Amino acid sequence: MNKHEVISSGLLESYVLGTTSVEENELVHDLCIKHPSLTNEIELIEIALINYSSQDVAPINKEIKNKISDKIFSGTNTEAKIIPLTINDKSIRVYKLSIAASIVFVITSIIYVFSIQTKVNKLHGELSKTMAATTNLEQQLSSQQTALIVATSKLQILSDPKIKTVGLKGMNSLASISALIHWNTESDAVYFNASKLPATATDKQYQLWAIVDGKPVDIGVIDLLNDSTFQKMRSVKGAQSFAVTIEKTGGSNSPTMDTMCLLGNV
Amino acid sequence: MTKKITYNQDELINLIRQRNQRAFTFLYDNYSKALFGVINSIVNSQEEAEDVLQNTFVKIWNNFASYDESKGRLYTWMLNIARNLAIDSTRSKHEKIKSKIQSTSDTVYQKNNLYFDDIAHESIGIKTILGTLKEEHKIIIDLAYFEGYTQEEISKKLNLPLGTVKTKVRQAILTLRDLTKKEFFQ
Numbered sequence: 001m002n003k004h005e006v007i008s009s010g011l012l013e014s015y016v017l018g019t020t021s022v023e024e025n026e027l028v029h030d031l032c033i034k035h036p037s038l039t040n041e042i043e044l045i046e047i048a049l050i051n052y053s054s055q056d057v058a059p060i061n062k063e064i065k066n067k068i069s070d071k072i073f074s075g076t077n078t079e080a081k082i083i084p085l086t087i088n089d090k091s092i093r094v095y096k097l098s099i100a101a102s103i104v105f106v107i108t109s110i111i112y113v114f115s116i117q118t119k120v121n122k123l124h125g126e127l128s129k130t131m132a133a134t135t136n137l138e139q140q141l142s143s144q145q146t147a148l149i150v151a152t153s154k155l156q157i158l159s160d161p162k163i164k165t166v167g168l169k170g171m172n173s174l175a176s177i178s179a180l181i182h183w184n185t186e187s188d189a190v191y192f193n194a195s196k197l198p199a200t201a202t203d204k205q206y207q208l209w210a211i212v213d214g215k216p217v218d219i220g221v222i223d224l225l226n227d228s229t230f231q232k233m234r235s236v237k238g239a240q241s242f243a244v245t246i247e248k249t250g251g252s253n254s255p256t257m258d259t260m261c262l263l264g265n266v
Numbered sequence: 267m268t269k270k271i272t273y274n275q276d277e278l279i280n281l282i283r284q285r286n287q288r289a290f291t292f293l294y295d296n297y298s299k300a301l302f303g304v305i306n307s308i309v310n311s312q313e314e315a316e317d318v319l320q321n322t323f324v325k326i327w328n329n330f331a332s333y334d335e336s337k338g339r340l341y342t343w344m345l346n347i348a349r350n351l352a353i354d355s356t357r358s359k360h361e362k363i364k365s366k367i368q369s370t371s372d373t374v375y376q377k378n379n380l381y382f383d384d385i386a387h388e389s390i391g392i393k394t395i396l397g398t399l400k401e402e403h404k405i406i407i408d409l410a411y412f413e414g415y416t417q418e419e420i421s422k423k424l425n426l427p428l429g430t431v432k433t434k435v436r437q438a439i440l441t442l443r444d445l446t447k448k449e450f451f452q
Contacts, residue, residue, distance in 0.1 A: 010436040017342070017435075019417065029336050042339065045443070052303075055303065064298075064316050065294050069287075069290060071324050
């Protein structure tokens with residue numbers, strides 16, 4: 001068959017209509033390779049048939065295309081998706097759990113840190129108080145020790161059997177005050193001991209005198225730093241009496257008789 | 267109205283083999299109407315035709331490995347699938363109806379006659395394009411195109427010599443080609 005015989009035979013129309021036999025199909029295929037223009041003829045027949053059956057067709061529901069697309073593409077996709085989805089599900093669950101655990105941990109930690117901080121603050125306050133108290137106690141202890149040392153030394157001085165105590169009586173403005181003189185008759189040491197002496201004017205000072213053979217001997221000015229005064233004075237021999245006068249600061253060479261305020265005989 | 271199809275069958279076949287989504291879109295956009303026309307002429311309702319069209323494209327796509335371009339045109343292969351599914355659908359419906367009404371045993375079920383009658387009724391006045399296609403051509407082309415009758419079967423059915431059938435099929439398609447050409451030039 002030549003090309004024109006093929007075209008006029010109606011074989012190509014049957015071929016496109018799908019009513020040809022397997023042998024006829026193979027024949028057409030071979031002829032198309034031999035005569036490429038036959039393919040063009042076949043396409044024209046095909047287009048004519050396509051246009052014919054497309055004519056006056058009721059509109060196709062637009063959803064059909066999507067339904068087909070879903071069926072042929074989502075089918076393979078869901079298979080491909082399902083596997084990672086289950087994995088995702090698990091890992092999401094793990095993620096969620098670990099995030100929840102982390103949040104709980106962080107919250108617990110914050111609460112714990114706050115409670116510790118509060119305790120630390122409280123303890124810090126207590127520690128400060130305790131330290132202050134300790135300091136206070138230390139100071140007290142220290143002053144007690146000082147007082148003890150003072151008292152011990154006083155006791156040592158006073159318990160000496162050579163000590164002679166002379167009572168001084170207040171005169172004039174100091175009538176209510178009394179004082180003691182502890183005098184070691186062997187070493188001649190003199191201690192002035194008074195619980196309280198009123199303050200003098202700022203330019204004045206108490207001064208102790210020993211009366212030896214009727215003459216006043218200066219044995220020192222009295223320091224009024226503490227409430228009670230226990231003060232070692234200058235040594236003296238053969239005193240018959242002791243007297244305290246108010247003199248200018250630093251003391252005088254001879255007592256002012258007008259200002260004598262304490263006096264006592266041995 | 268009529269869309270001109272850009273023919274590049276080999277390229278399209280390759281894209282379908284790659285399961286390319288654009289290939290499906292192209293396939294559907296260019297062939298769904300023509301295949302739907304064929305299906306619609308076989309089945310009885312729009313809904314049924316749409317179901318068959320859907321099954322047709324799913325089958326085209328999923329069974330594409332069985333298509334062999336050396337054994338026929340792509341469109342012809344798709345046309346065969348559409349026709350067979352449409353006929354199956356109608357047959358199963360008829361079977362259901364038949365079993366329901368418990369038809370008598372002497373009922374000879376001849377699918378070709380049955381469907382030919384249906385089509386002959388439905389086709390009247392529907393295909394306006396046939397205004398210029400002779401009625402005898404229309405009957406023959408519908409049998410061949412919509413029903414998949416071979417020329418020998420048409421010859422027997424219409425009691426016409428085979429040579430006449432061949433000529434008429436060719437004449438009918440030539441008329442359709444002229445109409446197509448006219449539309450392009452309009």
